[in-house]
Amino acid sequence: MQSICLITGASSGLGRALALEYAAQGWKVLAVARNVERLADLVKSSVDANSQGQIVPISLDVTDSKAVDTYMQQIGALVPQLDLVLLNAGTCEYVDLPDWPLDAFNRTFALNFHAVAMMVPKLLPLLQQAKAPKLAIVSSLAHYFPFTRAEAYGASKAALSYFTDSLRVDLAGSGLQVTLIEPGFIDTPLTQANDFTMPFMLKADDAAKRIAKAIDGGALRFRFPKRLVFSLSLLNLLPYNLRQRVAAGMKQQ
Numbered sequence: 001m002q003s004i005c006l007i008t009g010a011s012s013g014l015g016r017a018l019a020l021e022y023a024a025q026g027w028k029v030l031a032v033a034r035n036v037e038r039l040a041d042l043v044k045s046s047v048d049a050n051s052q053g054q055i056v057p058i059s060l061d062v063t064d065s066k067a068v069d070t071y072m073q074q075i076g077a078l079v080p081q082l083d084l085v086l087l088n089a090g091t092c093e094y095v096d097l098p099d100w101p102l103d104a105f106n107r108t109f110a111l112n113f114h115a116v117a118m119m120v121p122k123l124l125p126l127l128q129q130a131k132a133p134k135l136a137i138v139s140s141l142a143h144y145f146p147f148t149r150a151e152a153y154g155a156s157k158a159a160l161s162y163f164t165d166s167l168r169v170d171l172a173g174s175g176l177q178v179t180l181i182e183p184g185f186i187d188t189p190l191t192q193a194n195d196f197t198m199p200f201m202l203k204a205d206d207a208a209k210r211i212a213k214a215i216d217g218g219a220l221r222f223r224f225p226k227r228l229v230f231s232l233s234l235l236n237l238l239p240y241n242l243r244q245r246v247a248a249g250m251k252q253q
């Protein structure tokens with residue numbers, strides 16, 4: 001029987017690479033994002049690559065709970081089960097004092113956190129129809145260190161990582177694998193907007209392969225690349241005051 005996954009944020013960057021990776025492995029991929037043209041281009045790329053699986057584009061704003069409800073009914077008619085759900089859609093907005101826009105916090109939390117909390121219970125019934133269901137949530141390494149201008153993004157990912165660990169506790173015994181994904185820098189449209197140095201940057205298709213392997217291997221948490229994880233771990237060994245001074249030193253003058 002063909003394995004089926006649903007991936008949010010599949011029209012671009014990491015989500016697109018994940019959709020192509022799972023399609024190449026023969027999966028049926030329900031690819032969720034808002035942009036219809038980019039989703040069509042994703043389907044074309046998968047066909048051009050002679051993927052064994054197939055990509056089904058689903059144009060949906062995952063922050064819109066009514067629209068998600070409508071699509072869940074349609075997805076239920078489309079597929080009997082979901083073997084894997086990868087909640088990957090996310091955004092990053094850097095904020096500046098003294099007049100930082102509260103809208104930026106609202107937008108960031110709406111997508112990076114609230115949409116995930118809203119979607120999980122709606123997706124559980126279809127996951128529970130699978131023999132060995134897996135839920136993977138894409139957070140970030142960003143919340144391990146107080147990076148400059150990251151008050152909205154870093155806080156949303158700290159909340160998301162905590163949420164995922166707590167969710168795993170409450171789903172213990174249900175048979176659902178819950179994997180927390182915490183990547184470092186990946187070359188995507190999201191990071192292409194950055195004007196600062198991003199160490200140990202990975203290509204999106206490389207990151208997607210690593211993530212698929214970690215999920216397949218049953219990882220509870222997958223933080224990568226190791227070199228960035230190690231560097232952040234060292235910084236976090238510093239005394240609190242010194243750690244804060246190092247973080248302040250990273251600010252652009």
Ligand SMILES: NC(=O)c1ccc[n+]([C@@H]2O[C@H](COP(=O)([O-])OP(=O)(O)OC[C@H]3O[C@@H](n4cnc5c(N)ncnc54)[C@H](OP(=O)(O)O)[C@@H]3O)[C@@H](O)[C@H]2O)c1
Pocket residue numbers: 008009010011012013014015032033034035036038060061062063088089090091092111138139140141182183184185186187188189190191
């Ligand atoms: N790139 C990195 O270095 C990095 C590092 C750590 C973690 N991450 C995380 O990895 C995930 C993917 O990031 P990325 O770098 O691939 O970013 P990206 O290229 O900007 O892709 C974001 C995806 O989210 C979708 N999206 C945005 N708003 C949406 C909405 N309301 N409803 C449905 N889909 C929506 C976008 O599609 P549409 O615009 O078509 O809706 C797009 O497909 C994010 O959670 C990000 O925080 C990225």
